[in-house]
Amino acid sequence: MKIKKTSRSPWTFIPTLYFAEGVPYVIINTVSVIFYKKMGIDNTQIALWTSLLYLPWVIKMFWSPFVDTYSTKRNWIIYTQVAMMCCLSLVALSFQLPNFFLLSLLSLTVGAFISATHDIAADGFYLLALTKEQQAFFVGIRSFFYRLAMIFGSGLLVVLAGQLEVVVQSISLSWTIAIGSSALIFAMLFAFHWLILPFAEGYPELQPKSVTKRISFLPVITSYFRQQKIGAILAFILLFRLGEAMLGKIASPFLLDKRELGGLGMSTTDVGLAYGTLGIISLIMGGIFGGFLIAKYGLRKCIWPMALAVHLPNLFYVYMAYMQPPKEFAYLLVSLDQLGYGLGFTAFSVYLMYIATGEYKTSHFAISTGFMALGMMFPGLISGYVQQAVGYPIFFILVCLLTIPGMVTLFFIPINE
Numbered sequence: 001m002k003i004k005k006t007s008r009s010p011w012t013f014i015p016t017l018y019f020a021e022g023v024p025y026v027i028i029n030t031v032s033v034i035f036y037k038k039m040g041i042d043n044t045q046i047a048l049w050t051s052l053l054y055l056p057w058v059i060k061m062f063w064s065p066f067v068d069t070y071s072t073k074r075n076w077i078i079y080t081q082v083a084m085m086c087c088l089s090l091v092a093l094s095f096q097l098p099n100f101f102l103l104s105l106l107s108l109t110v111g112a113f114i115s116a117t118h119d120i121a122a123d124g125f126y127l128l129a130l131t132k133e134q135q136a137f138f139v140g141i142r143s144f145f146y147r148l149a150m151i152f153g154s155g156l157l158v159v160l161a162g163q164l165e166v167v168v169q170s171i172s173l174s175w176t177i178a179i180g181s182s183a184l185i186f187a188m189l190f191a192f193h194w195l196i197l198p199f200a201e202g203y204p205e206l207q208p209k210s211v212t213k214r215i216s217f218l219p220v221i222t223s224y225f226r227q228q229k230i231g232a233i234l235a236f237i238l239l240f241r242l243g244e245a246m247l248g249k250i251a252s253p254f255l256l257d258k259r260e261l262g263g264l265g266m267s268t269t270d271v272g273l274a275y276g277t278l279g280i281i282s283l284i285m286g287g288i289f290g291g292f293l294i295a296k297y298g299l300r301k302c303i304w305p306m307a308l309a310v311h312l313p314n315l316f317y318v319y320m321a322y323m324q325p326p327k328e329f330a331y332l333l334v335s336l337d338q339l340g341y342g343l344g345f346t347a348f349s350v351y352l353m354y355i356a357t358g359e360y361k362t363s364h365f366a367i368s369t370g371f372m373a374l375g376m377m378f379p380g381l382i383s384g385y386v387q388q389a390v391g392y393p394i395f396f397i398l399v400c401l402l403t404i405p406g407m408v409t410l411f412f413i414p415i416n417e
Contacts, residue, residue: 008196008198010129010130010134010138011141012196013193013196013197013198014126014130014138014141014142014145015141015142015145016145016189016192016193016196017077017122017125017126017142017193017197018122018141018142018143018145018146018149019145019146019148019149019152019189020081020118020122020149020186020189020193021115021118021119021122021146021149022145022146022147022148022149022150022152022153023149023152023153023182023185023186024084024087024088024111024112024114024115024118024186025115025119025149026149026150026152026153026154027088027091027111027153027157027179027182028050028053028108028111028112028115029050029053029054029248030150030153030154030248030252030276031153031154031157031158031179032050032053032104032108033046033047033050033249033252033253034154034158034252034256034268034271035095035161035175035179036050036101037252037253037256038161038165038171038175038256038268039095039100039101039171039172039175041101042384042388043250043253043384043387043388044384044385044388045384046249046253046384047249047250047380047381047382047383047384047385047387048381048384048385049105050249050380051249051376051377051378051379051380051381051383052109052377052381053108053109053112054112054373054374054376054377054380055112055373055377056109056112056113056115056116057112057115057116057119057369057370057372057373058370058371058373058374058377059370060116060117060119060120060366060369060370060373061221061363061366061367061370063117063120064120064220064363064366064367065220065360065363067117067120067121067124068120068124068220068360068363072199073121073122073124073125073128074125074197074198074199076117076118076120076121077118077121077122077125077193077197078190078193078194078197080114080115080117080118080121081118081186081189081190081193082190083114084111084114084115084118084186085183085186085187085190086183087107087108087110087111087114088111088179088180088182088183088186089180089183090103090107091104091107091108091111091179092175092176092177092178092179092180092183093176093180094107095172095173095175095176095179096172096173096176100172119366119369120366123365123366125197126138126142127361127365129198139291139350139353140287140288140291143284143287143288143291143346143349144284144287144288147280147283147284147287147342148284150276150280150283151276151277151280151281151284152182152185153182153276154272154275154276154280155272155273155275155276155277155280156272156276156277157178157179157181157182157272157276158178158268158269158271158272158276159268159269159272159273159276159277160174160177160178160181160272161174161175161177161178161268161272162174162267162268162269162270162271162272163269164177164178165268219360220360220363220364220367221367223358223359223360223364224360224363224364224367227355228414229412229413229414232409232412232413232414233355233413233414234371235409235412236351236406236409236410236412236413237352237368237371237372237375238371238372238374238375239375239405239406239408239409240307240348240375240406240409241348241372241375241376241406242375242379242402242403242405242406243311243314243399243400243401243402243403243406244310244314244341244376245375245376245377245378245379245380245383246379246380246383246386246395246398246399246402247314247317247383247396247399248376248380248383249380249383249384250383250384250387250392250395251275251317252271252275254317254320254321254392255270255271255274255275255330255334256268256271257392259324262321262391262392262393263392264320264324264325264327264330266327266330270327273331274327274330274331274334274335275334275338278331278334278335279334279335279337279338280338281335282335282336282338282339282342283338283339283341283342283345284342285339285342286309286338286339286340286341286342286343286344286345286346287342287343287345287346288342289342289343290302290306290342290343290344290345290346290347291346291350293306293343294346294347294350299347299350299351299354299415300415302347303347303351303410303415304410306343306344306346306347307344307347307406307407307410308407309339309340309341309343309344310340310341310343310344310345311340311344311400311403311406311407312340313333313336313337313339313340313341314337314396314399314400314403315400316333316334316336316337317337317396317399318393318396318397318400319333320333321391321392321393321395321396322393351413351415352365352368352369352372353365354415354416355368356368379402383395386398
């Protein structure tokens with residue numbers, strides 16, 4: 001496919017594009033856990049329903065060829081951002097209604113499908129609009145702004161909601177304002193991208209359908225599954241984050257739960273600072289350092305120490321569950337955990353890029369990230385039930401044990417650099 005050269009520097013759109021990709025993901029999959037906990041939903045229901053919200057990222061592979069070949073990636077980006085603005089507005093308004101849980105969950109579900117579609121388009125746009133050299137250079141930049149979106153979502157929005165709880169004396173109103181502000185941010189992102197995004201693909205802007213080559217799903221999926229050692233690759237994608245998948249839905253409720261219930265008794269603002277601000281800053285630092293190490297030494301040499309870096313800090317949660325340290329020490333432990341996770345997830349992400357090759361690389365990357373989401377969804381579904389059954393200390397021990405299968409897969413995956 002001939003790619004139209006763009007006169008715009010990637011610096012003008014890559015940062016905001018990946019910030020826009022990160023905001024809905026973190027709100028739907030992370031911030032939702034916090035606001036449902038604050039509004040009285042129990043851990044079992046939180047873990048079950050918010051884990052199901054991963055489903056669109058799991059199955060996005062089934063409509064990725066449609067996004068890959070119908071219209072332009074630019075159009076998909078623009079229209080999904082408008083739709084996301086509407087979904088976030090509905091979530092914010094639902095908190096003021098008696099049946100807020102059902103209404104907000106439905107809005108988040110629609111938003112998850114829209115966000116997954118936006119991800120396909122944004123990643124495809126990245127692969128089409130940038131040269132190979134630019135793609136390599138901007139992988140760290142896009143990751144940084146994606147993580148910055150996580151600070152905005154799980155940090156600034158949560159801190160804002162916590163401060164508003166004190167001012168307005170209403171949990172529901174505080175979250176309406178906080179999530180409503182994210183909808184306003186998306187309105188600005190849509191307007192900016194409408195003006196700034198270059199027409200990077202080789203289709204006429206007004207008549208993209210007439211020149212778009214149609215492909216069926218079958219060649220895409222079969223070419224993916226014909227890769228060398230595909231069984232080992234899928235095992236790695238599904239199992240590498242198994243422990244993290246169990247931990248992710250319970251970490252925030254653990255920090256928020258009262259000490260007599262086994263938690264650390266933090267406030268909403270405390271969690272926003274610990275997990276959503278200091279933790280995400282550490283995650284970004286780990287990601288940047290991980291990218292530097294892989295660029296210098298190669299993925300083959302880095303993947304084992306980075307895998308250990310992401311898994312060993314889970315022991316911190318075992319310690320916190322047994323010892324219930326003061327929140328200041330918990331800040332440090334959460335930050336160190338996220339630093340290690342940033343290192344390990346960088347290696348994981350680079351590997352997914354390495355195996356996205358050939359004519360259908362946009363779809364291949366979507367398929368890989370779909371399996372990644374599947375590996376996060378199913379453990380998350382049962383994590384609330386397991387935690388309620390065994391308590392926080394034993395639960396975090398199980399999390400540590402569940403990191404072992406993912407480590408074993410490292411012996412079998414092909415690494416072609």
